[in-house]
Amino acid sequence: MSRKPLIAGNWKMNLNHIEAVTLVQKLAWTLDDANFDFDKTEVAVFPPFTDIRSVQSLIEGDKFRIEYGGQDISAHDSGAYTGEISGSFLAKLNAAYVLVGHSERRTYHGETDEVCAAKVQAAYRHEITPVLCVGEGLDIREAGNHVTYTLEQLRGSISGLTAEQAKSLVIAYEPVWAIGTGKVATAEDAQEMAAAIRAELTKLYSADVANQVRVLYGGSVKSSSAPSIMEQADVDGVLVGGASLQADEFAAIARFDA
């Protein structure tokens, strides 16, 4: 079963819509100059909501083969939910992906597994692929409970998901202690969790479903660490934060096998 690698850049709350256009242009040109093979590896960016229309216009206008998505989605489709963004709005902007349950949403906005499960469902209602984020904090890792904890978070966040839906799911394992800290989990840590996630999906669904799900690693990924992470059998991509804000560095991560 061959899963197409996904190199995803989560800009978090960085770059306004003008800066967004500059970055995407530079990224596309850098990859083109390097004869990047978009058939072999997918590249996606997750800009702030206010940037997405500009990013869409640029990508569609210049026929760049870069995908894009939202950093969050409302569990609701419309109504009195001030500040929230409906999946229907993201779909109208041709967003291919949406992040769900990023640790910063879970930590600062109190998103529970139940909320994440509703957001995953909202994404599927609007034919957007969710990139579901899971991962443990430092205390849990140090106590050696990281696999149990992360799998429990996974089960809670995909509750109600059908096998058909699960096949296209993307899961990002992001150990919280490695996010923005410069501490990268080892490639073996990433593989251990990616394999555990796939084994859990086999139990919940089937080996066929589990083999189609893409599992990414995220947490302080740089162009120097990406190749060994991407070599791992169960790791299908990376979710990059800080390093995705520099076109050259993000392009170098996408060219992990160059």
Ligand SMILES: O=C[C@H](O)COP(=O)(O)O
């Ligand atoms: O979504 C991305 C992750 O939170 C990783 O961020 P980072 O690469 O800045 O550590």
